[in-house]
Amino acid sequence: MKAIAITRAAAGSSNLEYLSDIDLPQPQASGHDLLVEVKAISVNPVDTKVRAGFNADAPRVLGWDAVGVVKAVGDAVTLFQPGDEVWYAGALTRPGSNSEFQLVDERIVALKPTTLDNAAAAALPLTAITAWELLFDRLGIAENGNDGDVLLIVGAAGGVGSILTQLARQLTRLTIVATASRPASQQWIKELGAHHVIDHSKPLTEELARIGINQVTHVASLNNTEQHYQQLINALQPQGKLALIDDPESLDAVPLKTKSISLHWELMFTRSLFSTADMIEQHHLLSRVAQLIDKGVLKTTLGEHFGAINAANLRKAHALLESHRAVGKIVLEGFAG
Numbered sequence: 001m002k003a004i005a006i007t008r009a010a011a012g013s014s015n016l017e018y019l020s021d022i023d024l025p026q027p028q029a030s031g032h033d034l035l036v037e038v039k040a041i042s043v044n045p046v047d048t049k050v051r052a053g054f055n056a057d058a059p060r061v062l063g064w065d066a067v068g069v070v071k072a073v074g075d076a077v078t079l080f081q082p083g084d085e086v087w088y089a090g091a092l093t094r095p096g097s098n099s100e101f102q103l104v105d106e107r108i109v110a111l112k113p114t115t116l117d118n119a120a121a122a123a124l125p126l127t128a129i130t131a132w133e134l135l136f137d138r139l140g141i142a143e144n145g146n147d148g149d150v151l152l153i154v155g156a157a158g159g160v161g162s163i164l165t166q167l168a169r170q171l172t173r174l175t176i177v178a179t180a181s182r183p184a185s186q187q188w189i190k191e192l193g194a195h196h197v198i199d200h201s202k203p204l205t206e207e208l209a210r211i212g213i214n215q216v217t218h219v220a221s222l223n224n225t226e227q228h229y230q231q232l233i234n235a236l237q238p239q240g241k242l243a244l245i246d247d248p249e250s251l252d253a254v255p256l257k258t259k260s261i262s263l264h265w266e267l268m269f270t271r272s273l274f275s276t277a278d279m280i281e282q283h284h285l286l287s288r289v290a291q292l293i294d295k296g297v298l299k300t301t302l303g304e305h306f307g308a309i310n311a312a313n314l315r316k317a318h319a320l321l322e323s324h325r326a327v328g329k330i331v332l333e334g335f336a337g
Contacts, residue, residue: 001023001024001025001026001099001100001101002021002022002023002099002100002335003021003022003023003024003061003098003099003100004019004020004021004022004061004062004063004098004099004309004310004311004314005019005020005022005024005059005060005061005062005098006018006019006020006050006051006054006059006060006062007019007020007022007059009054009055009056014051014052014322015051015052015054016051016315016318016319017315018054019051019062019311019314019315019318020059020311021310021311022059024061024099026100026101027095027101027102027103028072029072029073029074029077029103030074030075031074031075031076032074032076032077032105032106032107033073033074033077033103033104033105033106034070034072034073034074034077034080034086034103034104034105034106034109035070035071035072035073035101035102035103036066036068036069036070036071036086036088036101036102036103036104036109037068037069037070037071037100037101038066038067038068038097038099038100038101038102038309038335039066039067039068039069039118039122039333039334040066040067040068040118040119040121040122040309040331040332040333040334041063041065041066041067041097041098041122041309041331041332041333042065042122042123042124042126042159042329042330042331042332043065043314043317043318043321043329043330043331043332044064044065044126044127044159044321045321046064046092046126047062047063047064047096047318047321048318048321048322049247050062051318060095060096061095061096061097061098061099062096062098063090063096063097063098063099063102064089064090064092064096064097064126065089065090065097065122065123065124065125065126066087066088066089066090066097066102066104066122066125067085067086067087067112067118067119067121067122068085068086068102069083069084069085069086070082070083070084070085070086071101073106077106078106079106079107079109079283080106080109080111084111085111085112086109086110086111086112087109087110087111087112087113087121087122087124087125087286087290088104088108088109088110088125088286089108089125089126089129089268089282090102090104090108090272091104091105091108091269091272091273092269092272092273093272093273098309098314100335105272105279106283107279107280107282107283108271108272108279108282108283108286109283109286110283110284110286110287110289110290111287111290112290113289113290113291113293113294114290114294115293115294116293116300118333119302119305119331119333120300120302120331121300122329122331122333123159123300123301123302123303123328123329123331124163124289124293124300124301124329125286126159126268127159127160127162127163127164127301127329128163128285128286128289129268129282129285129286130160130245130266130268131160131161131163131164131167132167132285132289133266133268133285134160134164134220134243134245134264134266135164135167135168135172135220137266138243138264138265138266139151139218139220139241139243139264140241141168141172141174141218142172143171143172144171144172144173145172145173146172146173146174146217147173148173148175149173149174149175149217149218150174150175150176150177150213150215150216150217150218151168151174151175151176151177151216151217151218151219151220152177152178152179152204152208152216152218152219152220152232152235153165153168153176153177153178153179153194153219153220153222154179154200154204154219154220154221154222154223154224154225154228154232155179155180155200155221155222155223155224156178156179156180156189156194156197156222157178157180157182157185157186157188157189157327157328158222158223158326159301159328159329160222160245161178161189161220161222162188162189162192162301162328162329163298163301164220164222165178165189165192165193165194166192166193166298166299167298168193169192169193169194169195170193170292170297170298174218175195175196175213176193176194176195176196177194177195177196177197177198177208177211177213177216178194178196178197178198179197179198179199179200179204179207180197180199180200181199181200181201182325184327185327186199188327188328192299192301196211196213198210198211200224200228203231204228204231204232204235205231205234205235208235215235215236215237215240216235216236216237216240217236217237217240217241218240218241218242218243219232219235219236219240219241219242219243220243220244220245221242221243221244221245221246222244222245222246223246223324224246225244225246225248225251226248226249226250226251229248229251229255230255233255233256233259233261236259236261237259238259238260238261239259239260239261239262240259240261240262241261241262241264242256242261242262242263242264243263243264243265243266244263244264244265244266245265245266245267251263268282301328301329302328302329302331303326303327303328303329303330304320304326304328304330304331305330305331305332305333306330306331306332307332307333308332308333308334308335308336309332309333309334309335310335310336313332314332317330317332
């Protein structure tokens with residue numbers, strides 16, 4: 001089968017040039033695994049981070065978002081059958097979705113939305129899981145609740161922020177303040193439902209004061225947490241909640257003590273990494289997101305379509321993502337030839 005893999009590592013290099021087209025044997029399904037024929041994928045920051053940190057001898061297939069068709073099922077599978085159209089975000093420790101066929105555990109898979117084509121659907125699984133878990137599991141927001149509370153989303157124009165903004169607006173009573181620094185990204189977030197949009201290239205406390213908000217109850221920090229950390233503490237009210245998904249080199253929790261601010265990490269791979277007892281919750285939440293899309297409550301966060309799934313197009317997608325100028329998600333579709 002065709003695949004794109006990171007094939008080697010070079011000292012001092014980001015390894016971008018070593019994303020290569022290769023051929024691999026087609027895997028076989030067993031146990032709880034589905035064999036999925038991949039139709040469309042999207043690119044996430046985890047792809048670029050794993051690529052840049054690659055230092056192994058054997059090629060590694062990246063990719064943690066996919067839409068495809070079930071071709072075969074393992075002997076323990078109960079949720080799906082061949083022919084089902086599915087979507088998922090995969091597992092960090094297994095070969096990824098940048099290949100014609102992929103094995104994935106049924107418990108982190110759901111039927112794709114029927115109203116979206118493959119490319120539009122591929123934009124969503126990883127970010128939807130991350131945003132859902134961050135909002136409801138980590139920050140403890142209640143569906144149809146939290147009237148009067150204010151959520152600050154830092155870096156809202158990216159993939160996670162784009163779906164988090166929608167979930168918060170459509171499923172809760174939060175007031176949503178989202179940050180974006182460019183006119184195009186600010187407009188994007190307004191269209192997705194943010195009540196207020198402020199500029200994170202300026203001091204956040206000043207920007208909040210400009211819109212008449214002195215303190216917030218919840219923060220979702222999606223990038224540059226280190227840069228904004230003290231301002232986020234200043235902006236949070238006593239007993240507020242701070243959740244983050246990025247990778248600060250260090251984070252001193254002591255300044256949170258005076259206000260009794262709670263700190264929460266979100267990594268959507270945790271359930272699959274540790275085969276947690278509630279791993280199937282990702283199946284359930286992806287099913288719920290698909291239903292919300294088909295009802296018109298949520299919409300795709302597709303930003304740009306980069307064409308066929310091949311090494312050249314993936315290298316371009318990785319480069320744009322690392323430029324931090326992407327709005328919405330970058331997707332690729334189909335294996336040409």
